[in-house]
Amino acid sequence: MRTNQTAITFFIIKGISDNPALQLPIFLLVLMFYLITISGNLTILIACKDPRLHTPMYFFLGNLSIIDICFSTVSLHKILTNFLAGDKRVSFLACMAQMYIFGSLQGFELTILTAMSYDRYVAICKPLRYHLVMNARTCGILASACWIIAFLQVMPPVGMVYSFSCYFSIEINHFFCDIIPVIRISCEDTSFVEMLFLIEAIFPMILPPFLLTFVSYIFIIHAILRIRSRSGRLKAFYTCSSHLTVVILLYTTLFSQYTTPNISNTLEFKKLFALLNTAAVPMLNPVIYSLKNKDVKRALQKSLGPIRIM
Numbered sequence: 586m587r588t589n590q591t592a593i594t595f596f597i598i599k600g601i602s603d604n605p606a607l608q609l610p611i612f613l614l615v616l617m618f619y620l621i622t623i624s625g626n627l628t629i630l631i632a633c634k635d636p637r638l639h640t641p642m643y644f645f646l647g648n649l650s651i652i653d654i655c656f657s658t659v660s661l662h663k664i665l666t667n668f669l670a671g672d673k674r675v676s677f678l679a680c681m682a683q684m685y686i687f688g689s690l691q692g693f694e695l696t697i698l699t700a701m702s703y704d705r706y707v708a709i710c711k712p713l714r715y716h717l718v719m720n721a722r723t724c725g726i727l728a729s730a731c732w733i734i735a736f737l738q739v740m741p742p743v744g745m746v747y748s749f750s751c752y753f754s755i756e757i758n759h760f761f762c763d764i765i766p767v768i769r770i771s772c773e774d775t776s777f778v779e780m781l782f783l784i785e786a787i788f789p790m791i792l793p794p795f796l797l798t799f800v801s802y803i804f805i806i807h808a809i810l811r812i813r814s815r816s817g818r819l820k821a822f823y824t825c826s827s828h829l830t831v832v833i834l835l836y837t838t839l840f841s842q843y844t845t846p847n848i849s850n851t852l853e854f855k856k857l858f859a860l861l862n863t864a865a866v867p868m869l870n871p872v873i874y875s876l877k878n879k880d881v882k883r884a885l886q887k888s889l890g891p892i893r894i895m
Contacts, residue, residue: 595674596767597756598663601856612668615661618864622657625871626650628885632875635884641719642708645701646874648728652697653867656690659683660761660863680762681747688739688764692790696731698832699794702801703727705825710808738789742782749773759856761863791839798832827874834869838862 601611632638633647660683667673675683707718742764751772759766764782768775805825812818842858875881 593677593752593755595676595755596680596762597673598667598675598760598762599756599758600664600667600673601760601860608668612665615664615860615864618868619657619661619665622864622868623654625868626653629871629875629881631888632881632884635887638880638884641704641724642701644724645697645704645728648697648731649694649701649870652690652694653870656687656694657863657867659686659690660859664760675762680757680767681743683762684746684764684767685739685743687761688743689736691735692738693731693735694835695790695794696734697728698828698835699797700727700731701828702798702832705828706801706805708824709805709821734789738785742778742785745778745781746771749775759859763859791836795836802829827878830873831866831870835862835866838866 602608627650629650630647633643633650663675663683704719708715711718746764746767749771752770753772754770757766757770768778768782802825809818809821812821838858838861842855842862
């Protein structure tokens with residue numbers, strides 16, 4: 586589809602697949618992911634209300650659950666509404682807003698996981714100073730910094746995309762308004778915007794959180810290996826295993842989504858990894874953090890009454 590418009594008023598979201606036979610299975614799969622994500626993360630938020638869970642780790646986990654709910658809603662709602670309403674259009678302003686909010690939430694998830702890695706570092710490497718270092722003021726500053734960094738870092742590239750006035754197509758080959766698919770359909774010179782986005786994505790968004798998390802775990806692993814008793818080492822590793830699992834899962838999907846070549850036979854794989862990033866990862870986060878967590882189970886039993894928590 587081509588257009589000579591200089592002012593775009595709407596885009597068409599292509600979706601995950603054009604095959605009509607796959608529309609219902611895709612809808613049901615995404616709906617299942619979304620409902621599990623919402624219910625699982627709401628469960629974590631309910632558990633975090635328990636006074637016994639008013640600790641830095643669960644403070645950050647509560648923030649992560651809020652982000653996962655918003656992240657899935659922003660990125661997946663178009664798949665669900667497209668199927669139900671049969672309208673794949675999205676207004677230009679709604680597309681820009683989705684692009685900005687999605688990028689901000691993605692950045693916040695990376696930075697809050699970095700704050701959580703610092704929390705685990707202090708808990709394992711400096712246990713005697715833990716409550717002194719990770720006090721309420723420190724946690725508030727870290728969370729606020731994560732929010733501010735996340736919402737500021739995506740402004741430049743999204744602002745430049747907003748200023749585009751020429752598109753050779755109004756069809757976005759994705760299931761939501763992500764910045765790269767929108768850049769691909771612009772008929773303007775996008776080389777500077779792509780370079781800016783790459784710099785923004787690597788340096789403020791991905792590389793510093795990755796390096797800080799990596800360094801934290803070097804110190805954590807070194808401290809664990811110095812523990813003499815096997816039970817002590819296992820207990821120390823258990824306290825950070827959930828966080829480490831989530832970090833590995835998230836960075837794997839992100840690198841697979843944004844670092845593979847932009848050629849036609851990889852576009853569908855990019856959308857698959859984007860679906861894993863926006864649907865599967867937020868769904869698995871509460872499961873990973875609470876599956877064997879006795880504190881969370883006790884808090885849920887207290888909040889929900891005599892319901893057996895698996």
